[in-house]
Amino acid sequence: MAMIGVLGGMGPMATADLFVKMIENTKAQTDQEHLSILIYNNPHIPSRIDAILHGAPSPEAELVRSAKLLERSGANF
Structure with a gap:
């Protein structure tokens, strides 16, 4: 079965809006x-934005960790 994984939280309201x-x-x-x-x-x-404009820590490591968590939890799409 397909399980869609969504990595959100980089704007919680945007995540909620995407879900809606x-x-x-969905034609259900x-x-x-x-x-x-x-x-x-x-x-x-x-x-x-802070990483690009101000040299703050990159989000890459946390994005990868989060994507792997979704995958381990059953997301395959």
């Missing part, structure tokens, strides 16, 4: 016909 859009745009007649979605809302990812 995924639900609204019943609750059981919706997509399987696993969302990891990680607000501890360093700012990519």
Whole structure:
């Protein structure tokens, strides 16, 4: 079974908005016909803007760690 993994938290409201859009745009007649979605809302990812503009820590390591967590949790898409 396909399990969609969403790495969120770099704007929790944006993550919530994406989830609503995924639900609204899924052609499902019943609750059981919706997509399987696993969302990891990680607000501890360093700012990519601060990294680019000010030399702050890169978000890369935390993004990779978070993606691997989603994968270990069953996300395969």
